[in-house]
Amino acid sequence: MWDAIVVGAGPAGCTAATLFAREGLRVLLLDKSAAPPPKVCGEYLSPGCLPILERIGALKSVWDAGGRPLYGMTIHTAARRTLEATYPRDSDVTGSPLHGLSVRRAVLDPMLLDRAVKDGAEFEPYFQVSDLVWEDGRVVGVQGRHRGRVTALRGRLTVGADGRNSVVARRVGSVTRHRWLDKVALVSYVTGAERAEDVGEIFLGHDRYCILNPIGPDLTNVGLVINRRDFTPTTDPTRFLLETAATLPGLRDRLADARPIGPVRCLGPLAYRGSQLAARGALLIGDAAGFLDPFTGEGLYTGLRSAELAVQCALPALCNGSAAHPDLRTYAAAWRREFLPKWRLCTLFQHAIRRPPLAEWLVAGLSRRPDLTTLLMAVVGDLIPAYTLTPLRLFPRLLTRARTFA
Numbered sequence: 001m002w003d004a005i006v007v008g009a010g011p012a013g014c015t016a017a018t019l020f021a022r023e024g025l026r027v028l029l030l031d032k033s034a035a036p037p038p039k040v041c042g043e044y045l046s047p048g049c050l051p052i053l054e055r056i057g058a059l060k061s062v063w064d065a066g067g068r069p070l071y072g073m074t075i076h077t078a079a080r081r082t083l084e085a086t087y088p089r090d091s092d093v094t095g096s097p098l099h100g101l102s103v104r105r106a107v108l109d110p111m112l113l114d115r116a117v118k119d120g121a122e123f124e125p126y127f128q129v130s131d132l133v134w135e136d137g138r139v140v141g142v143q144g145r146h147r148g149r150v151t152a153l154r155g156r157l158t159v160g161a162d163g164r165n166s167v168v169a170r171r172v173g174s175v176t177r178h179r180w181l182d183k184v185a186l187v188s189y190v191t192g193a194e195r196a197e198d199v200g201e202i203f204l205g206h207d208r209y210c211i212l213n214p215i216g217p218d219l220t221n222v223g224l225v226i227n228r229r230d231f232t233p234t235t236d237p238t239r240f241l242l243e244t245a246a247t248l249p250g251l252r253d254r255l256a257d258a259r260p261i262g263p264v265r266c267l268g269p270l271a272y273r274g275s276q277l278a279a280r281g282a283l284l285i286g287d288a289a290g291f292l293d294p295f296t297g298e299g300l301y302t303g304l305r306s307a308e309l310a311v312q313c314a315l316p317a318l319c320n321g322s323a324a325h326p327d328l329r330t331y332a333a334a335w336r337r338e339f340l341p342k343w344r345l346c347t348l349f350q351h352a353i354r355r356p357p358l359a360e361w362l363v364a365g366l367s368r369r370p371d372l373t374t375l376l377m378a379v380v381g382d383l384i385p386a387y388t389l390t391p392l393r394l395f396p397r398l399l400t401r402a403r404t405f406a
């Protein structure tokens with residue numbers, strides 16, 4: 001009997017495994033692959049990730065492996081307005097580092113797995129979980145295929161960290177797609193792009209956008225997000241990505257000399273949500289719980305932070321000496337409190353992406369209010385939880401206003 005079985009060795013699963021193992025618990029970390037597989041990702045870590053990486057002892061390794069600081073986001077609208085939005089400079093605002101990081105997932109993910117193993121978690125590769133094991137209405141373990149054999153494992157807690165298409169999420173509840181967001185993403189690396197060095201850049205078009213993230217010297221992560229209906233499956237996704245990105249105002253010249261490096265990865269539909277975040281003996285963290293859109297880049301933060309929340313909520317029950325499977329309703333409540341306000345803010349931005357006049361209005365308004373822009377960046381950068389921000393009470397009103405642009 002394991003204390004915790006963590007399904008999925010992505011950033012969320014490795015963080016949870018590290019934290020459980022440090023408490024002296026017996027942790028098994030499973031992944032269907034030999035190591036975390038390549039991800040479709042903009043490879044931007046929001047500033048809020050840095051203190052968590054520091055707490056799990058991985059921040060120095062990320063810097064040593066070539067992590068680059070990002071001090072904010074520059075947004076270019078379809079009408080060629082520009083908003084230079086930086087994270088707060090005054091460390092007294094939050095007490096946290098005031099920049100994000102760009103780092104390749106091919107570097108970050110193995111580093112976090114290495115951390116978990118060094119801290120005492122046992123890693124089992126090539127274990128594809130296909131079902132949960134239930135007894136008396138509680139989850140008591142997982143079942144899956146391991147090296148050609150069907151195997152069942154028992155644990156007091158099962159943590160679903162198996163990303164989008166999570167088996168654990170579907171077994172604990174249901175997974176529903178977003179009502180109106182139906183996007184796909186195409187992501188690749190290019191050299192030769194004309195890009196900023198220490199900020200990310202977002203180019204807005206009509207109901208689509210493209211992000212440039214400077215990931216290394218003359219290496220740029222290019223991510224295009226468009227409606228699924230506008231994506232025609234093609235034999236040449238590289239050409240589709242670069243040609244479609246070049247139609248966005250201001251981006252054609254920037255990509256004129258860009259040469260793709262490596263494959264284009266496509267993913268969609270992007271937005272979905274698990275109906276149930278926890279059951280007796282199981283809970284969901286990271287993308288397994290849900291995902292909205294990469295525009296505000298909080299996926300990795302949500303993975304790391306939800307892992308911390310999960311450990312905080314489950315530890316008292318796991319450490320009290322009883323063999324009972326913990327009741328995790330407190331985790332579901334903590335998750336909603338921590339992440340739902342930010343989802344609402346992100347939904348507001350999605351309304352703006354759909355309606356260019358609203359995007360222009362927001363960008364023009366924020367350009368005149370640097371104080372509000374900085375505050376928003378503190379929230380977007382996960383430096384301040386959205387729920388602590390009084391002006392966020394404005395957002396329901398902003399959302400109502402957004403609908404008038406429909």
Ligand SMILES: Cc1cc2nc3c(=O)[nH]c(=O)nc-3n(C[C@H](O)[C@H](O)[C@H](O)COP(=O)(O)OP(=O)(O)OC[C@H]3O[C@@H](n4cnc5c(N)ncnc54)[C@H](O)[C@@H]3O)c2cc1C
Binds near residue numbers: 035186300
């Ligand atoms: C286009 C795009 C761009 C993005 N850009 C950013 C960005 O710039 N910054 C950011 O913070 N976030 C970004 N994200 C989101 C970010 O990539 C995810 O939120 C993050 O990878 C979630 O981590 P995770 O650990 O929850 O899941 P994952 O990283 O997906 O890890 C899940 C793991 O579970 C394993 N697994 C899956 N199923 C099973 C199974 N049945 N059995 C065993 N193992 C299994 C997989 O092999 C994998 O290793 C982006 C997302 C998209 C789509």
